[in-house]
Amino acid sequence: VDYQxxxxxxGLIDGSIYALIAVGMTMVFGLLRVLHVAHAGVYTFxxxxxxxxxxxxxxxxxxxxxxxxxxxxxxxLIYFAFYQRLLDRSPEVVLIASIGxxxxxxxxxxxxxxxNGVSYTPAPLRQTLALGPVHLSAGELMMLVFTVAVFLLLGxxxxxxxxxxxxxxxxxxxxxxxxxxxxxxxxxxxxxxLGSVLAGIAGTFSGVLNNFVEPTMxxxxxxxxxxxxxxxxxxxxxxxxxxxxxxxxxxxxxTVYLTHILDRDAIAFAAMLAILLARPxxxxxx
Amino acid sequence: MFMxxxxxxxxxxxxxxLGFAGGxxxxxxxxxxxxxxxxxxxxxxxxxxxxxxINLALKKWNDAGGINGHPIEIEMLDDQxxxxxxxxxxxxxxxxxxxLAIISATLSEPTKAAAPFAQDAQIPYxxxxxxxxxxxxxxxxxxxxxxxxxxxxxxAADFIAKDLKLKKVALVTVxxxxxxxxxxxxxxxxxxxxxxxxxxxxxxxxxRQFGPMIANLQTLxxxxxxxxxxxxxxxxxxxxxxxGLNTPVIGMTSNSAQQFLDIAGAAANGTYTLNTIDWSHPSxxxxxxxxxxxxxxxxxxxxxxxxxxxAADVLFQAIKNAPTMSREAIRDSLAKGTxxxxxxxxxxxxxxxxxxxxxxxxxxxxxxTTAAVIDDPVLLAPPEK
Numbered sequence: 001v002d003y004q005x006x007x008x009x010x011g012l013i014d015g016s017i018y019a020l021i022a023v024g025m026t027m028v029f030g031l032l033r034v035l036h037v038a039h040a041g042v043y044t045f046x047x048x049x050x051x052x053x054x055x056x057x058x059x060x061x062x063x064x065x066x067x068x069x070x071x072x073x074x075x076x077l078i079y080f081a082f083y084q085r086l087l088d089r090s091p092e093v094v095l096i097a098s099i100g101x102x103x104x105x106x107x108x109x110x111x112x113x114x115x116n117g118v119s120y121t122p123a124p125l126r127q128t129l130a131l132g133p134v135h136l137s138a139g140e141l142m143m144l145v146f147t148v149a150v151f152l153l154l155g156x157x158x159x160x161x162x163x164x165x166x167x168x169x170x171x172x173x174x175x176x177x178x179x180x181x182x183x184x185x186x187x188x189x190x191x192x193x194l195g196s197v198l199a200g201i202a203g204t205f206s207g208v209l210n211n212f213v214e215p216t217m218x219x220x221x222x223x224x225x226x227x228x229x230x231x232x233x234x235x236x237x238x239x240x241x242x243x244x245x246x247x248x249x250x251x252x253x254x255t256v257y258l259t260h261i262l263d264r265d266a267i268a269f270a271a272m273l274a275i276l277l278a279r280p281x282x283x284x285x286x
Numbered sequence: 287m288f289m290x291x292x293x294x295x296x297x298x299x300x301x302x303x304l305g306f307a308g309g310x311x312x313x314x315x316x317x318x319x320x321x322x323x324x325x326x327x328x329x330x331x332x333x334x335x336x337x338x339x340i341n342l343a344l345k346k347w348n349d350a351g352g353i354n355g356h357p358i359e360i361e362m363l364d365d366q367x368x369x370x371x372x373x374x375x376x377x378x379x380x381x382x383x384x385x386l387a388i389i390s391a392t393l394s395e396p397t398k399a400a401a402p403f404a405q406d407a408q409i410p411y412x413x414x415x416x417x418x419x420x421x422x423x424x425x426x427x428x429x430x431x432x433x434x435x436x437x438x439x440x441x442a443a444d445f446i447a448k449d450l451k452l453k454k455v456a457l458v459t460v461x462x463x464x465x466x467x468x469x470x471x472x473x474x475x476x477x478x479x480x481x482x483x484x485x486x487x488x489x490x491x492x493x494r495q496f497g498p499m500i501a502n503l504q505t506l507x508x509x510x511x512x513x514x515x516x517x518x519x520x521x522x523x524x525x526x527x528x529x530g531l532n533t534p535v536i537g538m539t540s541n542s543a544q545q546f547l548d549i550a551g552a553a554a555n556g557t558y559t560l561n562t563i564d565w566s567h568p569s570x571x572x573x574x575x576x577x578x579x580x581x582x583x584x585x586x587x588x589x590x591x592x593x594x595x596x597a598a599d600v601l602f603q604a605i606k607n608a609p610t611m612s613r614e615a616i617r618d619s620l621a622k623g624t625x626x627x628x629x630x631x632x633x634x635x636x637x638x639x640x641x642x643x644x645x646x647x648x649x650x651x652x653x654x655t656t657a658a659v660i661d662d663p664v665l666l667a668p669p670e671k
Binding site: 116120122123126135206251259 | 461492493495502505525548553585
């Protein structure tokens, strides 16, 4: 039983990182119908900013704030420099631009920060906490708490604020929203900012838990996030959370029981295919 | 008379000058070596480290007057670890008649693509650290410095059984050719050494979080974990400790890297790693290499860098010992010599695989210290066919 609880905990931890990165992608998809591949580049940027700030000043809180804000700004910059100019083009054009931007970002990180990767010195949040049969590091626990808080706040924001209503209106019908006095650009900038902040925070936690930040670290979470937003029903924040935790759990069990048959990264996609066969529009749509 | 003498003196002087000039020209004719390696792209870390190391070997030899008075030059080409880039690179090198031998510091696939061209052109070709067992089977002009992966596995088994005297081993293997080959070597000798493999777990090269696997590891209750990951999997050690598991851990030579120490942090202390370098008893030349490499790069050399340095050093020694400067004579000289190197004595078997000892390090206060030297020639013997 202890082992099962431990496995579930590990699945939820991995799922939390996936959720934090996927939620930004899913919000952008909901708003613009664009698969924001370069979001994984923003995630990596956050990880680099955090490790550099931490190694310079020794404060994890400062590193987290700087990573979040820097990524928020980068997300807004990406919106204005790329997506806004391409929105009247076909979705394929925007997708290819986003993939190209992601590759360029990875190469830029390699040039700026080196191919060897960077580690936290000394590694923060490594204290071990025993919660019954489960041992978690302080970093893992903090990330779990943070993920829960983020999704609760997003729920409140979406349902109980005027801005949330504006976002939902823009998602449903941008023309109608605009004619009702909603500033569509403002909504889009805000969504890019918020999604990118969360990507930066996901990157920060990922960097701390792995104690390793590398230029290509966004690639695997990107694939997982794509599987998650497909399972969760494109653009659905609640679906994204459930799908991310689901993928984390499937991977945790798959890593133990299917390791000699399926690669861990393939397990997420096998799960995605199985769900799409049963529910072609994802868990929460149709 | 004076005129005759003077003419004769002039002639002699002229001839002497000509001879001197000719002699000087002969002494200064450079010995040219080719190199291809992964210098750009995602796999360039080891290639760039190898390039630094080879340049250090080159500087050492040239500062000491080159080989028999000839300075050494190296033409270095990037193969991006891609077979389709390695082939034009090797063609450029084999097409240059003045190149006497080639060193490569790249992955197995580009090595396997390039080496047949060196074999066809009958140019001695030394792979510094490509891991595929097929490399030296390409032909009799092909040599390798890096240890074959199964030999690393055997050395680890020997250390666990004879030095640590532990019994129950959990294998935690990265799903790459290298990791699986190391595990294969380990399994081949484990039974004979009285080791009991209580778990055979695997993880992906892209994994950085190992929680579920570690949860599984805890249920196996091993005496020691043999983890065959790369340096960037260093997070596995603190994650094992964070899960409350204090079992000893031993890694393969990939863990002999500053990056591994940085990633694993304090959790690395007390763990073991197979090593190319005898950190506790460095020879003066090894000490100089370690210091010079650190001065150039800011970090300590990896196994790949040490292998590349040895590849160049062994090649230069073989050229020096060769009776003539022909490529065939250099190949024969390489094959029959025993070389003093920074990793200890090195010689080649009939397949031209390297024969040498394996060091095991224990990490103490964030530094590698030599825990054992595995030198059983039967256990470490490379394949001969």
